[in-house]
Amino acid sequence: MCLAVPARVESLGKGYAYVDFGGVRKKISLGVLNGVKKGDHVLVHAGFAIGKVGRAEAEDTLKVLQDLKDAVREDL
Amino acid sequence: MKKIRLMEVCGTHTMAIARSGLKRLLPDEIELISGPGCPVCVTPQEAIDRGMKLAGISGVIMTTFGDMIRVPGSGGSLDDIKKDGADIRVVYSCLDALDIAERNPSRKVVFMGVGFETTSPTAAATVLEAKRRKVDNFFILSNFKVIFPALEAIARSKKARVDGFICPGHVSVITGSVPYERFAEKHKKPCVITGFGDDDILDGIRRLVVLVRSGSSSVEIGYDRAVKKRGNIRARHILESVFRTVDSEWRGLGKIKKSGLKLKNEYASFDGEKEFKVKVPRSLLPEGCACGEIIQGILSPRECRLFGKGCTPRKPVGPCMVSSEGTCAAYYKYGRRK
């Protein structure tokens, strides 16, 4: 229900933008998102920018798993 | 030790979890169950039948997202009639359908709209654009739905037994976290709005487990690099100006109040249902199909007696098997052999 992919805004037009998904560029609509500037990172869903997105922080997967296990086993 | 039952509301989460094999890494106490957030899975058979009838009308170009093309109606799928010559085109965006309409003024172009709050605003924006461009041969067949009423139905159900909700990250980009706060408070169940990377999902589950174990019914935004509390106000505004909320039928869940979207009267000229008055047979859930129980997390795919036997991706009985996000499809593809 939710396939949206991040892309960088390369250039702007009236109601649309050219974005770069990383070696793949496309014209997408800004019809449902305000305040988009060149250089912004947006989430693209079905040809529309739906929101801005920040950088994903790298997490230590093993640590997260361990925290999860600890949380499960924690006595109330 | 009682299991902690967490619902993956969103079909995209179900698939991401299955594809990364995450379940095997989780402690046994955590049970992940599927939810109703697969728009293809909950689209009633009538809607497919209507789409197929329209596609069969001479001069009509039926446009749809790839997800819908193999979903079975009462007599085959869009893909089947495409093979027989119906003009059915897969599009990436609703705007592509509008472009097709502009390029083919003598044809009637229908867009089969399926999706939740992530997608419906894009269709609404397209209708506004169609009006602006004065295109009069573009129509929408709206099967758009709103996820919250379905969550309410599940939270109220005694059979579902959900301790916490893994909430859809991209729907939430649009809705923000406020609707979940009302829901969580009312039903006393915690919600974590979760992204779709492996780390996002693990982090979301971790947060949710902490909330469940502490008896909290808060809402947390795990996916905070994309989701804001107020969401995307403009998208919601456009949605509300083009669509109105109606009672709608969810395959396997029955009729849910104010859970579907239809075009407002002022946009009636874009309404596919009004333009083409076709009759379709009443939906019947095929004998033995357990999709309804599966999307509520009551049964797991393996507990459906048709799973892998009468119902496979190649010959699907229910939409949970043929949808690219369907729970049964995920189980069949990634986990059927031990």
Add this chain to the structure above:
Amino acid sequence: MKKTVTLSHGNGGRLMHELIETLRVKFSNRILDEMADAAELDVKSGKIAFSTDSYVVKPLFFPGGDIGKLAVCGTVNDVSMKGAKPLFISLALIIEEGLQFSVLEKIARSIRKTAREAGVKIVTGDVKVVEKGAADGIFINTSGIGVIDGKMKRIGSKARKGDAIVINGGIAEHGMAILNAREGLGFESAIKSDCRNLDLEAERCLKSSKNISVMRDPTRGGLATALNEIASSSRLGIEICEKDIPVKPSVRNLCDVLGLDPLYVANEGKFVCFVAGADAEKVKKAIGPRARIIGRVTSSHKKEVHLKTKVGSSRILPVLESDQLPRIC
């Protein structure tokens, strides 16, 4: 000279002979020039590898290649995968009436260039013309013959327990290039088909180790399908590591946007080599800088391919059930 191919060009008369003569001159070699009903080939005694394939790709021209180049590469590669040196090719064209001669000319030049690069001769052929709508511009069939070195260990379709799996480069390029060109989805990218002759890489591979059991080029259905076929015929299990599978970033990103899995997308310039574990590094170096070791053959989960995921878990990598379609959900 007519501008387009007509049905008369396939009726056996003067026009057809003119067309065939044009092609003969283009591909000229001693064997073809004889223009007998069958080609007479001088082949050293021993085993011959023989393969056939038909090419119906749409569009005819795509970033990185065209149907002509594909038709030669595909058969050169199939023969090379058997460990044989490709020598001779047959070329059958089924042309849709109305195809521009300029287009046919371009395709023929591409066939010649690709054949020359692989050192193969087109020694026999056929031309048919069908009415409008009966073909997509042009369909091509090529069959190829190569000689297997009798002194070399036999390359078959059965891998062995303990074999390592080496791939020569990034996956999914051909399929994504075609999809983008065909569906008019509006994505601009530098993604090109990886369509090329693999005869030299296969040869380097074989020279570097005497312990190669299988070589396979994963075309339709992608890498996942090819690995499943090998696991099945070998009655062994295969394990590959997601993080070790090479994919160009632009290819991966386009797959992500369209909701497609690169493991199931077609390749036309890639092959996997199954070799005894101890020789894996040698073979990888011999193939080239983009080669990677991606997995191994095991006696567990026989006939199944398992993928070790990036997050450290494992799941089955099944056979492709039906075409992947771009999706939004």
